[in-house]
Amino acid sequence: MDAQPKATVPTLYEWAGGMDNFEAWTDLFYKRVRNDTILEPVFRGMSPDHSRHVAHFVAEVFRGPTTYSSNEGSHYEMIHKHLGKHLTETQRRRWIELILDTADVVGLPDDPEFRSALVGYLEWGSRLAVINSKEETVSEPTDAPMPKWGWGETGGPYIP
Structure with a gap:
């Protein structure tokens, strides 16, 4: 009997369509931020490269290339x-x-599984950002690993 090949589950990064989609998403998002009365003051004066860095960060968290941690920064x-x-x-x-x-406007996948993972990560990360924004120093070690996010695995964001 021939063994059936085991299907490979794509990463969230692959499912989202790769780096072009992440960059289009964050580029449009930060363009929209400029006209948002609540968010514009937070991002006023941001670097022109900010949206690209965020795209690379989230893509890496979603198990894409390590562009961010290799060339642009670290989780710390x-x-x-x-x-x-x-x-x-x-x-x-x-x-x-x-x-x-x-994400809807640029056409990121809207299936429940992907959106559940996306919302889970954005909620987790944005809540940490608020907590950290009230601090003056970082308690995280300088070599803290990049978060890794997947298809609903348990064990938190630092999944190998």
């Missing part, structure tokens, strides 16, 4: 960028609303 440095910003729950909720709406 991402946390550090939020220190002292004093983000509010209103700003966090608006960020979630606008980034998910932008």
